[in-house]
Amino acid sequence: MKIAQEDIDGGIVKVTLVGSLDVEGSGVVDMPFSVISGTNDKVIVDFTDVDFLASIGIRVLVKAAKAVGNRGGRLAVYNPNEAARSVMASTGVDTIIFVTDDEAAAIAAVS
Amino acid sequence: MSRRLELRAELADIARLNDWLKDRFDEAGLPPERAGPVKLSLNEAVTNTITHGYPEPESDGEIAVELDIGEDIITALVVDDAIAFNPLDVPEARKIESLETAQIGGFGVKLMREMSSGMAYERIDGRNRLSMTFPRG
Numbered sequence: 424m425k426i427a428q429e430d431i432d433g434g435i436v437k438v439t440l441v442g443s444l445d446v447e448g449s450g451v452v453d454m455p456f457s458v459i460s461g462t463n464d465k466v467i468v469d470f471t472d473v474d475f476l477a478s479i480g481i482r483v484l485v486k487a488a489k490a491v492g493n494r495g496g497r498l499a500v501y502n503p504n505e506a507a508r509s510v511m512a513s514t515g516v517d518t519i520i521f522v523t524d525d526e527a528a529a530i531a532a533v534s
Numbered sequence: 535m536s537r538r539l540e541l542r543a544e545l546a547d548i549a550r551l552n553d554w555l556k557d558r559f560d561e562a563g564l565p566p567e568r569a570g571p572v573k574l575s576l577n578e579a580v581t582n583t584i585t586h587g588y589p590e591p592e593s594d595g596e597i598a599v600e601l602d603i604g605e606d607i608i609t610a611l612v613v614d615d616a617i618a619f620n621p622l623d624v625p626e627a628r629k630i631e632s633l634e635t636a637q638i639g640g641f642g643v644k645l646m647r648e649m650s651s652g653m654a655y656e657r658i659d660g661r662n663r664l665s666m667t668f669p670r671g
Contacts, residue, residue, distance in 0.1 A: 446548045446581055475552075475570075477577045478641040485630065485638045492633040506570040513648050514641045515630030 424448030426455050433534055435465040437526075441472040444480025444507075453483055460487035464496030467529040470503040476510045484511075488519045497521065499529035537602075543584050543595025543616070551580055551599060562603040568670060571649035572601075572608055575666050578642035579612045579621070583662070587616025608668040613661050620655045621646060621664065 424442035431437050438459060442448050460466060466487070473480075484500070491498045499521035503511065511517040521532035539554045541547040552573065559569040580597060588595045600611040627644040630636040647653065650666040657663070 443552070445552065445577055446545045450545075475573065477574060477581070478639065478645055479581065481641055482639045485636050489633055489636065489638075505567070506574070510574070510645065513629075513645060514627075516636075518630055519633050519636055 424451040426452045428455075428459055431530075433465065433530065435467060435530060435533060436463045437467050437469065439469040439472075443475040444473055444483065445475055445477050446479055448475075449477075449479040449483050453486075456483055456487055457490065460490040460498065464491060464494055465533040466491055466496070466498045467526065467533055468498070468500045469526065470500050470507060473503065473507055476503070476507040478510075478514070481510065481514050481516050484516050484520060488516070492519065497533040499523055499532040501526055501529040537600065539599045539601075541580065541597040541599065543588050543597055543614075545581070545584055547584075547597075548577060548581060551576065554599075555601070558601050558603065564603060564608075564670075568608070568668070572610055572666075572668050575646045575649045575668075576610055576612070578646050579664055579666070582619070582621070582642050583612065583614045583616050587614060587619060587662075589617070604670060606670050608670050610666045610668070612664045615661050618657050619662055620657075622653060622655050 427439045429437045436459060488498050501523045502525060511522055523529045523532055537558055541551060555573050583597055595616055597614040602609040621643045624643045627640045651669055652667040654665045
């Protein structure tokens, strides 16, 4: 699992995740993602290359959503695959983060 | 044909599980939409066992996963010597509705229930036996 971050226009931080959000992958991204969500109010996450999302990955997303949301900020995830989208819907995490089809919609959601 | 994988009770072995599953799915020509629920459910079941099933982190736990990809039904069986744990007894995790009330974890069993078409649990000879079935077609 790889995580990259980039500052884009509008004070938005774009996080790109590549790999599996399983036990191993979630362990890799947990700390850097906590730092990002603990210090930024507008965060978008590119899920295009996340090929697997388990409940431990949902934990990472909920923690981030709480950290950003408690400061009045917004978190959006874009372009998850069908399986990841299904896990987000089953757990209801898609009610506390924005789940969008593409980057432009994610930017609009957090702006 | 049923295949069997033996795992150590260490989270690092989840990667071995997923490598093994990928080979089994490729071998059977299982499309991602059918393989995904099986992989997710087994990840949740084995992670639960490793995380909660053994009192000592370094204990010599034994976990075996069997997978039978039949023509109509896929059957996954997890057998372990962890403390008795019947996931069917676990109350349904509450779906997240708001930031304030969202629980951070506890969704593993919920996902197993939703992804599988059937679950059965037995405790036999000091071992948990959890079987889950999934439609093939």
